[in-house]
């Protein structure tokens with residue numbers, strides 16, 4: 294075999310080897326990316342991250358119902374706000390508030406009730422009373438072991454309701 298032929302043969306071999314390595318590398322990359330996605334890890338910087346809703350962070354409807362029930366126990370003992378509820382059917386209220394908050398926190402929508410403007414009409418709730426309600430909700434969730442960042446998210450979800458709840 295001439296020197297030129299040897300070079301030619303080596304070139305062919307290198308090309309075949311290079312192709313094999315490249316294919317293997319690509320296959321390995323896609324395998325890991327796919328596996329990473331399945332395991333919920335970020336496979337590559339462009340893959341979509343699953344954003345967990347507050348509803349999921351709290352563990353769904355059952356936990357939210359338990360929190361709402363504990364929350365209203367506190368509300369009914371709190372001199373700043375308890376007088377608002379003296380004629381309220383609290384069983385109905387817990388159910389309504391649970392469904393409302395499930396939806397507001399990113400869960401399913403099973404709320405059948407008034408919108409927040411109509412629901413608080415004639416109560417003339419002021420800002421400090423609104424703050425008291427949010428504070429009691431945060432206190433309840435803290436006692437139940439909900440992390441502070443999730444409680445912060447919940448306060449942010451409640452805040453835009455202030456304009457509909459207050460001074461109606």
Ligand code: HEM
Pocket residue numbers: 374377378380381382386389390393405406407408412413418422423424426427451454458
């Ligand atoms: C984050 C703020 C609040 C949310 C998300 C909220 C949510 C709700 C919901 C879903 C209902 C039921 C409406 C229906 O059944 O159609 C309701 C009723 C009621 N809310 Fe609120 N509320 C908030 C703030 C407040 C505040 C600050 C007060 C008073 C201090 C208050 C007092 C009441 C009362 C007394 C009722 C029951 C009315 C009745 O007996 O029919 N709420 N609220």
